Amino acid sequence: MLPNEKRFGQAILILLLLVVAGLGGYQPPSRASEKIAVAVSIPPLAEFIDSLAKEKVSVSVMLPPGASPHSYMLTPSQLVQVSQARMFVKVGSGLGFESVWMDKIIAANRDMLVVDSSKGIELIDMDPHIWLSPLNAKIMVQNIYDGLVSLAPNNETYYKQNRDSYFHNLDTLDQDIRGNLSGIENRAFIVFHPAWGYFARDYNLEQIPIEIGSKEPSAQDIVRLIHQAKERNIKVIFASPEFNPKSAQIIAKEIGGWVVFIDPLARDYMTNLRQVSAELVQAMR
Ligand SMILES: [Zn+2]
Numbered sequence: 001m002l003p004n005e006k007r008f009g010q011a012i013l014i015l016l017l018l019v020v021a022g023l024g025g026y027q028p029p030s031r032a033s034e035k036i037a038v039a040v041s042i043p044p045l046a047e048f049i050d051s052l053a054k055e056k057v058s059v060s061v062m063l064p065p066g067a068s069p070h071s072y073m074l075t076p077s078q079l080v081q082v083s084q085a086r087m088f089v090k091v092g093s094g095l096g097f098e099s100v101w102m103d104k105i106i107a108a109n110r111d112m113l114v115v116d117s118s119k120g121i122e123l124i125d126m127d128p129h130i131w132l133s134p135l136n137a138k139i140m141v142q143n144i145y146d147g148l149v150s151l152a153p154n155n156e157t158y159y160k161q162n163r164d165s166y167f168h169n170l171d172t173l174d175q176d177i178r179g180n181l182s183g184i185e186n187r188a189f190i191v192f193h194p195a196w197g198y199f200a201r202d203y204n205l206e207q208i209p210i211e212i213g214s215k216e217p218s219a220q221d222i223v224r225l226i227h228q229a230k231e232r233n234i235k236v237i238f239a240s241p242e243f244n245p246k247s248a249q250i251i252a253k254e255i256g257g258w259v260v261f262i263d264p265l266a267r268d269y270m271t272n273l274r275q276v277s278a279e280l281v282q283a284m285r
Helices: 002-025 043-056 075-085 098-106 134-151 151-179 197-202 219-233 247-253 269-285
Strands: 036-040 056-063 085-092 114-117 188-192 208-209 237-239 257-259
Touching: 002 188, 002 219, 036 043, 036 237, 043 056, 043 085, 043 134, 043 151, 075 237, 085 098, 085 134, 098 114, 114 134, 134 197, 134 219, 151 208, 151 269, 197 208, 219 247, 237 247, 247 257
Parallel strands: 036 056, 036 085, 085 114, 188 208, 188 237, 237 257
Antiparallel strands: none
16 A cells, blocks of 8 residues: 555544544424425425415425426425325315325325315316415415414414414405406406406406316307407406417407416416416406
């Protein structure tokens, strides 16, 4: 062995001894300072959890931006994330990828608390997009709150404070939307993907979908929609980032109108719903 190599060998040995000594004195972080790992299916649920538990949780979201919650396939690394979570929050309203994946998600982690955020919500047949109503959001937040409290009863006061302030924000949002929509007579809007059924129900609007039964419209459908739009003096056609806007563009062009994108899945839920309702008001005014 050359002198240099010998010195190198000694240095490594000392380093290893230091590491071992260090490990001996290692204390795991106390339960209270540990973040609770939570997994959720869609991005808006992440805002709900963050608002309730803030720095006390780390949230992983299964659905990536731009993916469709009706058909998304989980990756193996996402199932690993699930296996490390203490709680999983599902929408629970029959969303396609949840129906396909929930059994595998549960099998990946049988100790995990599964929260059905739809508990207590009156479902509209065939419409799983329950979160797009601030009033439903309050019920969902309450269900998530109950789950968080059962995992960490010590944090109850903290969660309750946060819940009440988020409830207040949701109530304000609801009242603002109502206020902004008051006095609008033409209350119909055309949208590619019919995600806004609960929103339309709460605010007395009429959602006219381009896509029916998750199928692209036929040529006759498009002719009918163009006719409807002209008859009802509709100028804006809404589309969303996770779907092809082509048929929306064709209709918009034929009526001399334009396409506006609205996102049903944004993580910044409150800001997004404010923006969407502003777009709707502008389109129907
Ligand atoms: Zn959808």
